[in-house]
Amino acid sequence: MAVFSWVGSRRLLSVGALSLPLWFGVSEARAQDGQSLYDIGCASCHGADGRGASPDRIAFDDPLPDFTECSFASREPDADWIIVAKAGGPVRGFSETMPAFGEAFDDAQLQSVMDHIRTFCQESAWPRGELNLPRPLVSEKAYPEDEAVWTTGVNAESPGAVVNQFVYEKRFGPRSQIEIKVPFGFAPAASDSEWGAALGDVGVGFKHAVAHNDRSILSLATEVKLPTGDVDRGFGADAVRIEPFVALGQILPNDSFLHFQGGVEFSTEPDVVEHEAFLRTAIGRTFTSGEFGRAWSPMLEVLGSVDLESGSRVNWDLVPQMQVTLNTRQHVMLNLGVRFPVTNTDQRGTQFLAYILWDWFDGGFLDGW
Amino acid sequence: MVGSRGAAIPVVLVMAVLSSAVSLRLSVPESGAADFGMVSGRAFLAEGTVRLLGTAPAGEPIDMSADPFCREQHDSPVMRGAVEVGPGGGLSQVLVRVRTAPATADPNLSDVLLDQQGCLYSPGVVAVRVGQTLVIRNSDATLHNVRVEPKENRGFNLGQPLAGIESKRQLDRPEIGIPVRCDIHGWMNATIHVLDHPYFDVTREDGAFTLPALPAGEYEIEAWHHTLGVSTQVVTVADGSSTDIIFEFAAP
Incomplete structure (x- = not known):
């Protein structure tokens, strides 16, 4: 053909x-x-x-x-x-x-x-493309990818903030990936309540798929967050954090799928920034418009985190969301969702979230529309 | 041709592209002689011949060695760019159509075949009505793709890997000169014409064509060749009259 x-x-x-x-x-x-x-x-x-x-x-x-x-x-x-x-x-x-x-x-x-x-590819080390499941708004995927993702979050409650994060992921070899995360945004300063732009804590990460079969993929990863952020505007933590985690992607029946991510964020300054454990999971299903149309993937994310030193209550959030492919090639996607705090709601407010994802290996951003 | 011919009378002749002319005779049909039927009032049958003046380009031999199947289908070289001319300079594969005919629909049209034989399209020019079924067949035991790229209609690109496979398509809008090609065998080209009325024909090997019956009136008639261009005439026909019109395409 x-x-x-x-x-x-x-x-x-x-x-x-x-x-x-x-x-x-x-x-x-x-x-x-x-x-x-x-x-x-x-x-x-x-x-x-x-x-x-x-x-x-x-x-x-x-x-x-x-x-x-x-x-x-x-x-x-x-x-x-x-x-x-x-x-x-x-x-x-x-x-x-x-x-x-x-x-x-x-x-x-x-x-x-x-x-x-x-059969032309003779190397079994390469995970099959089916394991590249739709990306949730918060949880990390297990599949190593070549992607660029721009996520924006808007705090719906006072004092408010607009938080952006640009993530660039580069795959190398059959199973590995490096990434860099650059948060930035606009928020009022704690000192004078004046709104202004701020850089967040830049992060670099490494991920490696340690096991995969035709329905599952398991990866180990580590991310290092550097104290580059503006603490006064809530964009930094004033300490280096090292975040090892495990990520699992699982294909479920009927075009459904599951993501799981669990890990610990260790702080180099625990007196300033506590160690934290986190668990993130997302379940969803993909629907296609007609035989060849857009892919719609509704997902529900459950996010949990807890400070390990103080023994404070676990923060639980729910994030219902919808990812949709935007272009004909389906390598540019939009995801819209809302993050609802379930516990400790007096400390955390509702946040609107959205990302634009560009799978840049599949072509230029403007290709295939 | 059906029907007797009356005395010739002058007609308005417009020379269009090239120094070309089409021979067209309009005549009053004998009672019951025509299959074309009356359009309205008195009808005139039209027939004619398209000719080429000068020496027809011989073209260059096609190298089919890239596909042994294609090469083995021909005892002698097939020429690319050749203009096939019949006896008396008759020019085949010319679409002759009435440009000014009103659109008419016919739900009972038979299918039209565009075949691929010996790694060539057969015929090289097909004309169909809007909505008429075009059957695209591969008679070769080799892969062809049929890439149809209209401007007004919806294009398509079919992979036909099996001998005897057929696909059917209908084109929804009138359009002249839709190119067809095979991306694997670069010498394979054809043309599809889509018309919204029955007043057209594609010239045969001797350059002859036949048009259905026309009512009296003034008509703009066009001859369209995929390499030689287009020639147009305005023909005024009165009741009970006929005429001869000569179009001749100049050889490049």
Whole structure:
């Protein structure tokens, strides 16, 4: 088949090439059937070896993807590949050169081709794209990603504040990711009540997926928060904190999913900033508008934290939210939610939260709309 | 052609693009002789021939070695850019249409076939009515994609990997000169025309065409060739008269 690309790499996927790698337990018989269909429908453009046909054998200039390159081939779930194979590249904002094979192959055949395509990546260390679950507003995902996320929170109650956080995540290798977080915003100063801009405590982090299978992914991570923030405006804690945590992503039946994150924030100045334990979990489900439309993922997050030294009561928050894909390629997303304190409500107020997420590996922010 | 021809009379002739002319004769049909039927009042059958003046471009041989299947389908080289001319300079694959005809619908139209045989489109030019079913078939045992890129209609790009596979499409708006191509076999090109009335034909190998019956009146008639361009004439027809009009495309 012919050609679609995830823009970031400008690589084109062949129609008909999609199967879970054999190491994910797909039957060899189905993969072999997929190979036959791949040879008929895809190999002309994508090459029998998945590396892309030689330019002198095709009549277009679009660069072709390399299916053997795991960094590219493992990132997206089967469903996204199959949709492109079925309806053509434009259905996900990819190359118009990629034709639609939905009238040539049925869904089972397309899946078998997908199964065969998955065999081109021979490294089982790469978590499958299905494990890249919708990102909650607060909890960290277990899946290592290439993303940029701008989150804004508005405190609904006096004295109010507008808190922003920009997160840049960069994946490297099959399982690892580094990130940097830059909080900033506007809030009244405690000293004179005057509103002003402020920088928060910048954080850097490292995450590594230690285990994964076809439905679960478990990661260990550490984040270090530096005391760069404006304490007077509530944007800093005046101490270095080190935050190791564990993150789990779990695929549930019926397009549902679960996130779990638990860890401890250790302070280098416990007299100033107490150690804190936290637990965050989110459960949600993804719905699709029509066969090829937007993905809507309602989620409910439960957030808990407690200061370990003083033994104060646990802070529990609920965050109902809705994530939706904004563009055709579905690599730009919006999430809107509200954080409601459940306990200790005299100390914490309601906060409106929103983020814009850009999965930059899949293409430029303005691509694929 | 159906019907007898009366005496020729002068008509208004507008030379359009190129130094071209189309031969068009309008004539009064004999009773019961025409399948075209009366449009309103007296009807005139139209037939003619499109010709090429000069030496037809021979084109260049296509290298089909990238796909052995394609190469094996032809004993002699297929030429790219060639203009096929029949006896007497007749020019095939020219759409001849009445530009000023009113839109009419017909729910009982038969399907029109665009086939892929020997890694070539057959025919290279198809004309369909708005809403008429276009059957796109791959008769080759090799992968073709059929990329149709209209400006007024909704485009599509079909992967057809299996011999005998067919897809059906209907185009909703009139549009002339919709390009069709295969991205795998770069020499494969075709043209689809979509019209909202029945007053059109695509010239045969000898350059001849036939139009359905026309009522008396003034018509703007166009001949459209995918490489040679467009030529248009205004023809005024009176009751009981017929005429010959010559359009000739100049060879490039």
